[in-house]
Amino acid sequence: xxxxxxxxxxxxxxxxxxxxxxxxxxxxxxxxxxxxxxxxxxxxxxxxxxxxxxxxxxxxxxxxxxxxxxxxxxxxxxxxxxxxxxxxxxxxxxxxxxxxxxxxxxxxxxxxxxxxxxxxxxxxxxxxxxxxxxxxxxxxxxxxxxxxxxxxxxxxxxxxxxxxxxxxxxxxxxxxxxxxxxxxxxxxxxxxxxxxxxxxxxxxxxxxxxxxxxxxxxxxxxxxxxxxxxxxxxxxxxxxxxxxxxxxxxxxxxxxxxxxxxxxxxxxxxxxxxxxxxxxxxxxxxxxxxxxxxxxxxxxxxxxxxxxxxxxxxxxxxxxxxxxxxxxxxxxxxxxxxxxxxxxxxxxxxxxxxxxxxxxxxxxxxxxxxxxxxxxxxxxxxxxxxxxxxxxxxxxxxxxxxxxxxxxxxxxxxxxxxxxxxxxxxxxxxxxxxxxxxxxxxxxxxxxxxxxxxxxx
Amino acid sequence: xxxxxxxxxxxxxxxxxxxxxxxxxxxxxxxxxxxxxxxxxxxxxxxxxxxxxxxxxxxxxxxxxxxxxxxxxxxxxxxxxxxxxxxxxxxxxxxxxxxxxxxxxxxxxxxxxxxxxxxxxxxxxxxxxxxxxxxxxxxxxxxxxxxxxxxxxxxxxxxxxxxxxxxxxxxxxxxxxxxxxxxxxxxxxxxxxxxxxxxxxxxxxxxxxxxxxxxxxxxxxxxxxxxxxxxxxxxxxxxxxxxxxxxxxxxxxxxxxxxxxxxxxxxxxxxxxxxxxxxxxxxxxxxxxxxxxxxxxxxxxxxxxxxxxxxxxxxxxxxxxxxxxxxxxxxxxxxxxxxxx
Numbered sequence: 038x039x040x041x042x043x044x045x046x047x048x049x050x051x052x053x054x055x056x057x058x059x060x061x062x063x064x065x066x067x068x069x070x071x072x073x074x075x076x077x078x079x080x081x082x083x084x085x086x087x088x089x090x091x092x093x094x095x096x097x098x099x100x101x102x103x104x105x106x107x108x109x110x111x112x113x114x115x116x117x118x119x120x121x122x123x124x125x126x127x128x129x130x131x132x133x134x135x136x137x138x139x140x141x142x143x144x145x146x147x148x149x150x151x152x153x154x155x156x157x158x159x160x161x162x163x164x165x166x167x168x169x170x171x172x173x174x175x176x177x178x179x180x181x182x183x184x185x186x187x188x189x190x191x192x193x194x195x196x197x198x199x200x201x202x203x204x205x206x207x208x209x210x211x212x213x214x215x216x217x218x219x220x221x222x223x224x225x226x227x228x229x230x231x232x233x234x235x236x237x238x239x240x241x242x243x244x245x246x247x248x249x250x251x252x253x254x255x256x257x258x259x260x261x262x263x264x265x266x267x268x269x270x271x272x273x274x275x276x277x278x279x280x281x282x283x284x285x286x287x288x289x290x291x292x293x294x295x296x297x298x299x300x301x302x303x304x305x306x307x308x309x310x311x312x313x314x315x316x317x318x319x320x321x322x323x324x325x326x327x328x329x330x331x332x333x334x335x336x337x338x339x340x341x342x343x344x345x346x347x348x349x350x351x352x353x354x355x356x357x358x359x360x361x362x363x364x365x366x367x368x369x370x371x372x373x374x375x376x377x378x379x380x381x382x383x384x385x386x387x388x389x390x391x392x393x394x395x396x397x398x399x400x401x402x403x404x405x406x407x408x409x410x411x412x413x414x415x416x417x418x419x420x421x422x423x424x425x426x427x428x429x430x431x432x433x434x435x436x437x438x439x440x441x442x443x444x445x446x447x448x449x450x451x452x453x454x455x456x457x458x459x460x461x462x463x464x465x466x467x468x469x470x471x472x473x474x475x476x477x478x479x480x481x482x483x484x485x486x487x488x489x490x491x492x493x494x
Numbered sequence: 495x496x497x498x499x500x501x502x503x504x505x506x507x508x509x510x511x512x513x514x515x516x517x518x519x520x521x522x523x524x525x526x527x528x529x530x531x532x533x534x535x536x537x538x539x540x541x542x543x544x545x546x547x548x549x550x551x552x553x554x555x556x557x558x559x560x561x562x563x564x565x566x567x568x569x570x571x572x573x574x575x576x577x578x579x580x581x582x583x584x585x586x587x588x589x590x591x592x593x594x595x596x597x598x599x600x601x602x603x604x605x606x607x608x609x610x611x612x613x614x615x616x617x618x619x620x621x622x623x624x625x626x627x628x629x630x631x632x633x634x635x636x637x638x639x640x641x642x643x644x645x646x647x648x649x650x651x652x653x654x655x656x657x658x659x660x661x662x663x664x665x666x667x668x669x670x671x672x673x674x675x676x677x678x679x680x681x682x683x684x685x686x687x688x689x690x691x692x693x694x695x696x697x698x699x700x701x702x703x704x705x706x707x708x709x710x711x712x713x714x715x716x717x718x719x720x721x722x723x724x725x726x727x728x729x730x731x732x733x734x735x736x737x738x739x740x741x742x743x744x745x746x747x748x749x750x751x752x753x754x755x756x757x758x759x760x761x762x763x764x765x766x767x768x769x770x771x772x773x774x775x776x777x778x779x780x781x782x783x784x785x786x787x788x789x790x791x792x793x794x795x796x797x798x799x800x801x802x803x804x805x806x807x808x809x810x811x812x813x814x815x816x817x818x819x820x821x822x823x824x825x826x827x828x829x830x831x832x833x834x835x
Contacts, residue, residue, distance in 0.1 A: 148834055467603070
């Protein structure tokens, strides 16, 4: 394996693993604010207990997100030195702002949220939950603004030495790619958190424990999840798709498996890209749908891969095609399952419909798969560019770091993250097993004994 | 040479962020190093962990924010240093991971094998981090074999000799690394002495007393050898003698912590230790200026505020958001340290 391939795998592996955690915490932060608001509004203790329970799940995920997130910021330099040197003048802005505006906020108030309930009182405790939410969502924005610049560079100036300088701060922050991509990503994280909440609620109901909380989690998860998964498709996914059609048309062609130009292009539902014969095997499709979705006209022309020089094609079209189709397919399934569950909830029959509870419970891993596939679509779709149209990935990596050194650290990360995954699942199991009712007394006791924030077991 | 006011300002701000990181994460790293010795029972160890529990993560953010600001203000330095120090940086990342989960997950399970295991991980990772951070500063002071490409690559070690910078670890950087280990041990011990009570505080007080002598010896040694290893530093202090306030601050802090700790004034001793760390790091920054990353082989190839900064527009815009941001950080910090610790 050459050094470039190892550097790419290195970033891909650590990024995919990292994003398993923030996608839950960003969405969950919003749900925690809703729970705390309910507690303030109604004065019912069950909402506070639920917030404490989910706060502890949040804490484990947040810790995992932090420790796997630090390597992401460092890897721009360690593994992508040429890219960093060329583009630091632009994306250094958003990355530095993330540290200054969101990491400090999040880390300062997470402790207050997790351990300060008694000390702060209900209003300040609500505020600490809100500030954690604000920090998490700001963090998401700055990262997405960084990625959006790589997808659709704006507000920059090309210097004589081939580096990029910032030409307009507001163009960078108001990049319309950033805003749509941000809303799409954040809605997806709300789907992950909602589905996980509903799935755990369904698990409690099916195993006949913590029934009161099981019903609360299912109701809240299904409601928030349905809303978010609808927004995920329309308008955010829809606009995101059209952004790709206008700004990265070659990526759209590869995602859809469209090899030749077509008027009234079909939307492929199933099929396998056959790269040697340049066609899709075993296709099942909706005729003319792609033209309509992209240009709002049934007979609009959509450019196929043939319209573009082959050296600008994404370098792994089958992976891109499947990542995109898995994401879109799962997104559709979420809407269907959650809509059915919401209907039964409204009719008051959801809690007594084991089949649907089973479906909700088993849905838990799929948002993670969908978001991972979504990010693969964005990143593989941008290839062969690291900055779309301006800088190729092949000239962005750290030239001084040999394949051997990079392989050493890739294997090290694989080992380290396997250990983290085992620990994470074990600790998560312990929390789920203890359940929300245990949370209250012990939490109170922990605070009673003074300033011992860690003594919560 | 052309004027570089904005660049110099950012040089100072990045140095301040790094000094802030060293002082803040320094005490929780130090607490990690000493806790096996000063806290024996599970309850005692919980009391040490409780003193850093709500703040360690925020302290580590200073490192992330400092790295982010370096990326933003001096992308050529960020790219060159992170690539050139590839192996030690990745090892630092692994240590940060292990240490973070040791702190966060230690108390999730009550078992005779679970807690002792994470305690050792916490102590070992904290000590190794202190050593690696010291070695990093040693490398910045000594310089690295940069050529006109602006890049270099150093293995972890080669033959421990200084020139031409053969590895991250040589006899000089090892001395700086041990100095960092000693300084953060004392720093952490003073924090624990200040924040706990009874036997733990007494043992921490004692540990600070003892390890202080190592700080004294290594600091004195550095005063002698740094001008030899990096002559630029002596030129800087000769050209601008006002810069001697930084080493003087360090000396004041060093003797201050000894006297105050001896007098049983834990808070004063801890603050003196903060002054020592800030004094040492600002002395290094002042001595290296205008370089961020001096070259050990070709002085003109060193990365300085003149040839490695981002364009002026971006740096100026950055000041507009940095100032309110750092003011907010001050507000959060007051809240956390007043209300939570």
